Amino acid sequence: xxxxxxxxxxxxxxxxxxxxxxxxxxxxxxxxxxxxxxxxxxxxxxxxxxxxxxxxxxxxxxxxxxxxxxxxxxxxxxxxxxxxxxxxxxxxxxxxxxxxxxxxxxxxxxxxxxxxxxxxxxxxxxxxxxxxxxxxxxxxxxxxxxxxxxxxxxxxxxxxxxxxxxxxxxxxxxxxxxxxxxxxxxxxxxxxxxxxxxxxxxxxxxxxxxxxxxxxxxxxxxxxxxxxxxxxxxxxxxxxxxxxxxxxxxxxxxxxxxxxxxxxxxxxxxxxxxxxxxxxxxxxxxxxxxxxxxxxxxxxxxxxxxxxxxxxxxxxxxxxxx
Ligand SMILES: Cc1cc2nc3c(=O)[nH]c(=O)nc-3n(C[C@H](O)[C@H](O)[C@H](O)COP(=O)(O)OP(=O)(O)OC[C@H]3O[C@@H](n4cnc5c(N)ncnc54)[C@H](O)[C@@H]3O)c2cc1C
Numbered sequence: 001x002x003x004x005x006x007x008x009x010x011x012x013x014x015x016x017x018x019x020x021x022x023x024x025x026x027x028x029x030x031x032x033x034x035x036x037x038x039x040x041x042x043x044x045x046x047x048x049x050x051x052x053x054x055x056x057x058x059x060x061x062x063x064x065x066x067x068x069x070x071x072x073x074x075x076x077x078x079x080x081x082x083x084x085x086x087x088x089x090x091x092x093x094x095x096x097x098x099x100x101x102x103x104x105x106x107x108x109x110x111x112x113x114x115x116x117x118x119x120x121x122x123x124x125x126x127x128x129x130x131x132x133x134x135x136x137x138x139x140x141x142x143x144x145x146x147x148x149x150x151x152x153x154x155x156x157x158x159x160x161x162x163x164x165x166x167x168x169x170x171x172x173x174x175x176x177x178x179x180x181x182x183x184x185x186x187x188x189x190x191x192x193x194x195x196x197x198x199x200x201x202x203x204x205x206x207x208x209x210x211x212x213x214x215x216x217x218x219x220x221x222x223x224x225x226x227x228x229x230x231x232x233x234x235x236x237x238x239x240x241x242x243x244x245x246x247x248x249x250x251x252x253x254x255x256x257x258x259x260x261x262x263x264x265x266x267x268x269x270x271x272x273x274x275x276x277x278x279x280x281x282x283x284x285x286x287x288x289x290x291x292x293x294x295x296x297x298x299x300x301x302x303x304x305x306x307x308x309x310x311x312x313x314x315x316x317x318x319x320x321x322x
Pocket of ligand 1: 072074078079103104105303305306309310
């Protein structure tokens with residue numbers, strides 16, 4: 001919605017986009033396919049990509065024909081991205097990549113990955129020597145293996161790079177600037193309504209299941225959750241406003257994600273207390289099946305996009321406490 005018209009966008013405001021995303025999430029709409037490209041890979045290419053990358057990719061994303069995945073985490077590097085070991089070495093044809101990425105959401109359906117890896121292993125500075133690449137996932141030498149989550153579903157993967165040759169034109173931005181580029185992406189990843197609305201459908205199902213004659217205890221609990229959602233929405237929207245002005249609200253985004261994730265994980269717990277039925281995925285009842293689904297999903301909320309303790313470290317540093 002916000003991208004330039006020349007790349008298939010509508011040049012609408014960040015707030016317009018926010019409202020649409022919020023409505024989609026509140027309705028529990030299927031948004032997975034375009035999610036990553038619309039939220040962060042596309043904006044990254046708009047900001048740092050070459051003209052060729054933008055023209056060949058962005059209109060296809062805007063038409064809903066092209067999906068992205070994020071290649072940041074590795075088996076020994078999740079929270080500490082500076083421990084990334086996947087390496088791209090300059091060779092005559094471009095770059096040779098070796099390494100393993102993990103938890104890569106939708107790698108099995110996406111056409112492209114934004115790969116974050118080392119291009120220089122000699123630097124003393126922990127944050128130097130990283131670069132980002134636009135990777136066509138059909139390139140020979142890439143193997144995508146499924147990982148199944150708690151509910152037995154396949155959405156994330158392990159992606160192995162074995163002597164994968166990327167052309168020079170795959171580099172995004174400047175060689176060695178990967179760290180500052182990737183951190184600018186994280187504010188987009190951490191502050192949107194998806195960071196506090198993951199359990200919203202359960203809340204509406206709970207209210208429906210409780211019916212009109214609720215006791216005082218239930219009314220207070222639901223009212224409190226509603227108040228929290230309204231406050232989080234204002235916080236999250238103000239970050240959308242900061243992003244639109246080109247600011248870098250990394251600390252504020254970490255704060256919204258942490259408070260939002262606490263609320264998202266509290267909703268199934270409160271639902272169980274107020275309406276204690278046995279959660280069952282196969283139940284024909286919307287409340288019971290949504291409760292089961294949310295209980296299985298809730299542990300991931302405070303991991304994906306940055307683990308809770310790590311976000312709190314960022315907030316503490318931003319407040320000058322460490
Ligand atoms: C559903 C889902 C989808 C994901 N999709 C993607 C994706 O598409 N692409 C991608 O690259 N990654 C993805 N991830 C990975 C995600 O970014 C990582 O799981 C996350 O960054 C945490 O890394 P880790 O799993 O290696 O845990 P670790 O970093 O090993 O952390 C384990 C525990 O140690 C704690 N910890 C770690 N460091 C510190 C510290 N300095 N201080 C205090 N406590 C600490 C953490 O808080 C956590 O509780 C996804 C994860 C999930 C759950």
